[in-house]
Amino acid sequence: MYRHASRRLIQALGDGGRRRSFSTDLPAASSEDAAFVEAWRKVAPSIDPPKTPLAFMKPRPPTPSSIPSKLTVNFVLPYQSEISNKEVDMVIVPATTGQMGVLPGHVATIAELKPGVLSVHEGNEVTKYFVSSGFAFIHANSVTDIVAVEAVPVDRIDPSLVQKGLADFTQKLNSTTTDLEKAEAQIGVDVHSALNAALSG
Template sequence: MLSRLPGALRQSLPSLRAFATSHTALADASIASSTKEFTDEFAKVAPPNFNPPSYPSDFFEKEERKEETQGVPSKVTLNFYMPHDSHLKSEEVDMILVPAVTGDFGVMPGHVPTIAQLRPGVVTVHKEMDKDVSKYFVSSGFAFVHADSTTDVCAVEAVKLDELDPEAVRGGLQEYTAKLASVQAKGDDYEIAAAQIGVEVYSALNSAVGS
């Protein structure tokens, strides 16, 4: 992805990263200074039996910041989770295709940090580009693309595409389509919403198994 950037912009990336790192360090130093000033003023007016206030940062382990010295990795590190299981963990892959609410997009090494809501659709994992490919149907969830090219796909439900029964999918679509028509006549908003979700999911399933 970075190779597609104009030469001048690509050459400026290291300095931009350095600026971002130094800017963050300055912000941390400023916060620490403000905290100390407040604590000092508090000690002047607080009764002797009052302990100094605690801050949220006091409860987190301190981590040393490391400047980014490495370039874009050659692989995307993929974590593919569900609430009750995980399909992939720390798997190095070439590319991931993600079905987002805002539109499908691909994740390759160097992708910009992104948070995307998943829609019912197919997550395609290219462990090796166009050679070792796995497809999973997801119902919903979120995808998180981090700056280090680690990507977390967190789905409510996910199943391998080749494990789906096309006949069962078509039957489910027919059932929910009929149910939607029935509840719309009754005007029950809850039942209408539930039926619409069923139609949406089964329509996506039907498209997936037919592809």
Template structure:
């Protein structure tokens, strides 16, 4: 079976360089499945789990926004932040979730509320991905 090269990069540097049979990403318009030979495209990513399928196994990556660039032989994920499921510190993610929940309960302006909501979504995403 053909493979597609997958590069995951953040502002802090490369997170992963691997190959997969299929890549499944959460974009702002829904989930997108990519197989080798896929048409070239760019899509904005949402907060969610990037899944890299290889045979019967699946590797999960917590991605927090960014862009997905697809070419027939390579997928490049340019993410604001990304963590492999095996590298997520669950205790730290749970602490971030509690902190964001407290910030949401406090009366703040609209921008601060939106920032707290994003922090909460990112923390929940990391917790979910760590358990996959």
């Protein structure tokens, strides 16, 4: 309900109901690139213009006129791809503002992730990952890209190591004297507390 209301509001407020173009929309990207090349040729006609970032970007897939039944998810880490172009029913991400559920047709959003559980729902099957941090890029075309610094399936986490780590970092937090050591210890406590909550929840 809120999703449809926000779309109507955006249409009412923005350019008389016309959809605002994004940098990755092909017509807008082509015209901006052509304008840059034209301006370059006026200044330095004997030198070939450099390629702009738009030349390296793929055009954004069009936003469908109706909401699809599935959400397409990509989930990547710096060293591997966990999920690639998988159609699912929903994902729940641990955003810094709280747990956020993403369904097909979700409004375009960028969400910063905090340590917590990312769950991927496909029918009755739910796959859970613990993520340390990262970002979720939710596009208007029912595609969600999730980029995490580190992630591990929740069922591979050792509870005894989590408890030991939490105790160690709590002790360090209480005994350190410098701001840097306190900050590092606090991060350790936060991450291990989130791990502990992931295992108990």
